[in-house]
Amino acid sequence: MSRLSYGKYLKLDTLLACQELESAKAGAPAHDELLFIVTHQTYELWFKQALHELDRVLAIMGVAFVNEQDVGRALHCLERIAAIQKVMLDQIDVLETMTPLDFLDFRNLLTPSSGFQSAQFRTLENKLGLRRTQRLAYNEASYEGFLDAGDRARVARTESAASLFDVVEAWLARMPFVYFREFDFWREYRDGVTRMLDEDRETIEHRAQLSEPARRRQLAELDETRATFETVFDQAKYDAARAAGQRRLSYPAFLAALMIMLYRDEPILQNPFRLLTALVTIDENLSLWRYRHSLMVQRMIGAKIGTGGSAGVDYLKRTVEAHRVFLDFFNLSTFLIPRSMLPRLPAELARELGFSWNA
Numbered sequence: 001m002s003r004l005s006y007g008k009y010l011k012l013d014t015l016l017a018c019q020e021l022e023s024a025k026a027g028a029p030a031h032d033e034l035l036f037i038v039t040h041q042t043y044e045l046w047f048k049q050a051l052h053e054l055d056r057v058l059a060i061m062g063v064a065f066v067n068e069q070d071v072g073r074a075l076h077c078l079e080r081i082a083a084i085q086k087v088m089l090d091q092i093d094v095l096e097t098m099t100p101l102d103f104l105d106f107r108n109l110l111t112p113s114s115g116f117q118s119a120q121f122r123t124l125e126n127k128l129g130l131r132r133t134q135r136l137a138y139n140e141a142s143y144e145g146f147l148d149a150g151d152r153a154r155v156a157r158t159e160s161a162a163s164l165f166d167v168v169e170a171w172l173a174r175m176p177f178v179y180f181r182e183f184d185f186w187r188e189y190r191d192g193v194t195r196m197l198d199e200d201r202e203t204i205e206h207r208a209q210l211s212e213p214a215r216r217r218q219l220a221e222l223d224e225t226r227a228t229f230e231t232v233f234d235q236a237k238y239d240a241a242r243a244a245g246q247r248r249l250s251y252p253a254f255l256a257a258l259m260i261m262l263y264r265d266e267p268i269l270q271n272p273f274r275l276l277t278a279l280v281t282i283d284e285n286l287s288l289w290r291y292r293h294s295l296m297v298q299r300m301i302g303a304k305i306g307t308g309g310s311a312g313v314d315y316l317k318r319t320v321e322a323h324r325v326f327l328d329f330f331n332l333s334t335f336l337i338p339r340s341m342l343p344r345l346p347a348e349l350a351r352e353l354g355f356s357w358n359a
């Protein structure tokens, strides 16, 4: 048997033979088409790696009881996905060294293919938790009609399976510390917020250097803040907002996530806090990629329609906001209060949330 070598291990013969220039086939090789192909292929390899990480996270978190050690492993995979996304963002700089005129040397030969048909990209979106109802229509049609027939069933399965959003939401909803013996986090938190807002009102009402119009404006703003908090204090209001699509997390999951954010200094909540932060980072990185990609498209093709036939740039720009998955985790910041106002945890609960070592 022949010894393993670098080239054999990496199947370089196959890998490096996968760049076929359409322009060369048409008899006029375009210098920049190789860059275009290599960049897209590299993306697909990173998508593959990101999906590999995501599948592990789904396997770890998608069970009825998640071990603490396993949370650390899932977190590690999520942080790797975020690091891969940074490379994906940077790759845009490389492709943008191609000028729009050089792109025109081969662009027409690519019709009707498009990145819109990337099955791995759709799989990634579905596994993260992008919902069908959220998706913007593309030429009044849904994305699967554009996929190759072989990919369609595979991608459809990822749409009905539990997503990262789903498994994290279920995990949060099971968090045991929100109600601990006599301690009711939610009641204590509500009291803390009320105290904070009452103190703010006192300050505004008695600050001597404020003019009357400024005082009235600040009090009106404070009333708005109070109204915002009311929308989460009352579960019926929260559920109504959720039914109207303004929130996605279930109420129990929302409470647990907020508690994690507020009490993240407690040792046992540090990994959960980092995990929620990783979700925010992944969502932000994907939004940044969508925006950078849309700008790259604009500088390459201006207002022309895409090779896939959409109103290219306009559609892509709108996905930046419409296709967010973990928005509820960003919005938790609205409900954070200063540490000094945080209800103190009962000693017994603080012990449960800490680490102790007995020699």
Ligand code: HEM
Residues within 6 Å of the ligand: 039, 040, 043, 044, 095, 103, 113, 114, 115, 116, 117, 118, 121, 293, 296, 297, 300, 301, 305, 306, 307, 308, 309, 310, 311, 312, 313, 315, 316, 319
């Ligand atoms: C010159 C560079 C590029 C141009 C001009 C371009 C153009 C476009 C356009 C116009 C669309 C909208 C669909 C259509 O009508 O075709 C699109 C979608 C897409 N492109 Fe690109 N693209 C470029 C590079 C890339 C690269 C490097 C990737 C990496 C995989 C990529 C991935 C995608 C994906 C995933 C979509 C679907 C996005 C969504 O539906 O949210 N594109 N592209």
